[in-house]
Amino acid sequence: MRRTVDVTQEFHLGFEDALTPERRSDEHDLIEETARSFVGRDVLPRMEALESGDVAVLKALYRKAGELGLIGVDLPEKYGGLELDLLSSLLVSETLGETAGFGVSINIHSGVALHPILYFGDEAQRSSYLPRLAAGEVIASYALTEPDAGSDALHGKTSARLDEARKCYVLSGQKQWISNARVAGVFVVFAQLAGRGMTAFVVDRDRPGVSVGKEENKVGIHASPTASLILDDVEVPASALLGARGHGHRIALSVLNLARHKMALYALGQTRRAIRIAAAYAKERRQFGVPIASFGMIREKLGYMAARYFVARSAAYRTAGELAPGKKRALDLAFRSDLEPEEKVRSVASALSSCIAACSLNKVLATEVQAFVIDEAVQIHGGYGYMEDYEIARMYRDARITRIFEGTNEINRLAIVRDLISSRAREASACSSSAASPGGSASLAAALPAGRLRATLEGAEQVLRAMKKGFDTVVEAAVAREGARLVDEQPLVRRLADAHMWMYALESALVRVALAADGRGVARDLGAEFAAVAWADAVRHGVTPLLEAARHVGVKLDGLDYPDEIGQLQAIAEYVLDKVR
Numbered sequence: 001m002r003r004t005v006d007v008t009q010e011f012h013l014g015f016e017d018a019l020t021p022e023r024r025s026d027e028h029d030l031i032e033e034t035a036r037s038f039v040g041r042d043v044l045p046r047m048e049a050l051e052s053g054d055v056a057v058l059k060a061l062y063r064k065a066g067e068l069g070l071i072g073v074d075l076p077e078k079y080g081g082l083e084l085d086l087l088s089s090l091l092v093s094e095t096l097g098e099t100a101g102f103g104v105s106i107n108i109h110s111g112v113a114l115h116p117i118l119y120f121g122d123e124a125q126r127s128s129y130l131p132r133l134a135a136g137e138v139i140a141s142y143a144l145t146e147p148d149a150g151s152d153a154l155h156g157k158t159s160a161r162l163d164e165a166r167k168c169y170v171l172s173g174q175k176q177w178i179s180n181a182r183v184a185g186v187f188v189v190f191a192q193l194a195g196r197g198m199t200a201f202v203v204d205r206d207r208p209g210v211s212v213g214k215e216e217n218k219v220g221i222h223a224s225p226t227a228s229l230i231l232d233d234v235e236v237p238a239s240a241l242l243g244a245r246g247h248g249h250r251i252a253l254s255v256l257n258l259a260r261h262k263m264a265l266y267a268l269g270q271t272r273r274a275i276r277i278a279a280a281y282a283k284e285r286r287q288f289g290v291p292i293a294s295f296g297m298i299r300e301k302l303g304y305m306a307a308r309y310f311v312a313r314s315a316a317y318r319t320a321g322e323l324a325p326g327k328k329r330a331l332d333l334a335f336r337s338d339l340e341p342e343e344k345v346r347s348v349a350s351a352l353s354s355c356i357a358a359c360s361l362n363k364v365l366a367t368e369v370q371a372f373v374i375d376e377a378v379q380i381h382g383g384y385g386y387m388e389d390y391e392i393a394r395m396y397r398d399a400r401i402t403r404i405f406e407g408t409n410e411i412n413r414l415a416i417v418r419d420l421i422s423s424r425a426r427e428a429s430a431c432s433s434s435a436a437s438p439g440g441s442a443s444l445a446a447a448l449p450a451g452r453l454r455a456t457l458e459g460a461e462q463v464l465r466a467m468k469k470g471f472d473t474v475v476e477a478a479v480a481r482e483g484a485r486l487v488d489e490q491p492l493v494r495r496l497a498d499a500h501m502w503m504y505a506l507e508s509a510l511v512r513v514a515l516a517a518d519g520r521g522v523a524r525d526l527g528a529e530f531a532a533v534a535w536a537d538a539v540r541h542g543v544t545p546l547l548e549a550a551r552h553v554g555v556k557l558d559g560l561d562y563p564d565e566i567g568q569l570q571a572i573a574e575y576v577l578d579k580v581r
């Protein structure tokens with residue numbers, strides 16, 4: 001019998017449990033305010049020093065962030081963390097994202113560099129390193145990339161050999177473009193262990209043979225140090241090995257999965273800041289005798305900027321909720337002492353690798369929204385936006401990197417489709433829970449009172465269902481036509497990834513709006529407007545690639561329409577302008 005599987009079942013979360021920025025307590029407000037005050041009072045006033053490479057200022061800010069608990073927000077208390085909930089850590093990550101290069105540095109330190117030790121370290125490694133990393137006393141780096149191994153990162157040449165007699169490993173090689181290298185006290189290094197394959201090590205900065213190259217002359221994020229790491233016959237004790245021999249690739253990729261989601265939060269922080277800066281400027285700048293904020297084209301820009309931020313933020317918070325069970329399972333497994341090291345790495349990595357497609361799509365969506373928003377913010381500034389005296393000019397330079405690192409957006413698009421196809425083969429997705437989403441039998445709109453919001457949600461849900469059905473048909477046809485080679489058909493993969501990303505984005509926005517209907521904040525006040533623009537955007541950016549993919553594999557799809565959004569964008573702009581003083 002022919003197997004028909006809904007490859008979009010990943011969407012079927014119980015939407016009433018979805019994580020959204022609105023569903024928060026006073027404690028969440030408090031930790032967000034702590035982060036906001038740190039950003040506003042401590043980091044941004046020191047941006048010039050940070051940008052000029054003042055390492056003392058950078059280190060002092062790490063210690064301050066550590067004192068405030070902003071590095072280890074969700075880290076267990078016994079390692080110096082605050083052990084707060086998921087929403088708290090999202091709010092903090094996003095807020096720290098407002099600090100540009102400093103935000104990149106601390107994002108990498110508290111994510112991709114700290115997570116290998118938390119999830120794959122043994123108790124001795126965890127208790128030795130994590131408290132110092134959480135306190136900001138020691139800064140960490142993640143060293144994977146090499147000159148000839150960028151996207152193809154698992155094929156680096158850095159080597160490790162076991163010296164049986166001296167009970168140590170000897171590491172040699174060069175890692176390239178390592179964030180924090182100049183200030184790091186510890187590096188998580190990936191090397192090819194003779195006869196075993198890629199293996200991870202925790203390498204202290206003060207080991208003989210460790211050195212750091214000159215600071216790179218980058219286009220942006222100057223507040224985030226970047227340099228190469230040189231390992232010249234560096235001897236590390238057997239206790240520096242992380243996880244299990246030959247399992248470094250699992251560690252590298254599973255923490256990268258989390259890092260991609262965390263990078264989305266950083267990008268959202270930059271996006272939010274750019275919207276505020278652009279709106280404030282639009283109100284202040286006068287041309288033709290009036291503020292430029294009164295011009296329809298400027299207002300429409302602000303409308304799109306805020307609407308896309310809303311959508312990308314909805315997706316990122318929702319994914320965090322979907323990731324949470326896997327992260328919890330990973331931590332439980334990490335603390336077990338009855339598992340063999342190999343089995344432990346395998347199972348922890350597998351738990352962390354739930355929601356690969358969702359993590360990758362958030363990285364792509366948030367960084368591309370960031371690029372769009374900052375570009376438009378420069379445009380709103382006119383020529384002044386091109387002058388380095390204006391913060392938005394720096395943000396424009398800073399923004400370029402997020403589409404390149406943590407897996408380029410091309411590599412992440414491949415990851416989205418690979419994960420969807422393999423979930424399809426497994427007939428289940430790690431992210432799926434119940435079937436009560438717009439893609440399932442229940443309707444978000446049905447629970448709402450009659451009115452504009454309900455009507456918009458009904459229309460959007462109808463289109464979303466049609467998109468999902470169409471997507472499923474196209475994937476089915478593509479798999480039938482290409483088989484396993486589908487992932488090598490990159491133009492098709494790109495279109496499928498974009499269609500999937502915008503469906504997920506639309507659904508996330510609709511869920512957030514529906515959940516906020518009787519709550520507080522912008523998702524309630526402008527729910528119908530955000531839903532309408534999210535719907536139009538999903539059609540604009542998701543349906544076109546879907547139709548192109550359908551045509552390519554010989555499938556015909558109809559019934560995909562979207563609303564007039566011109567009025568909605570003006571209403572959103574009105575809100576943004578009203579909020580910014």
Ligand SMILES: Cc1cc2nc3c(=O)[nH]c(=O)nc-3n(C[C@H](O)[C@H](O)[C@H](O)COP(=O)(O)OP(=O)(O)OC[C@H]3O[C@@H](n4cnc5c(N)ncnc54)[C@H](O)[C@@H]3O)c2cc1C
Nearest residue numbers: 142143144145150151177178179404405406407408410411
């Ligand atoms: C400022 C900065 C900080 C960084 N920090 C770190 C760090 O802390 N630790 C670390 O380990 N690394 C770090 N990196 C490295 C970063 O992760 C890599 O730059 C990135 O993975 C891309 O590799 P690459 O630059 O060699 O590009 P390449 O892999 O050479 O890619 C070039 C182009 O080809 C495309 N491409 C490559 N392969 C494929 C494919 N299979 N299909 C389709 N397109 C493809 C890419 O998308 C890209 O557009 C950093 C880089 C920079 C610039």
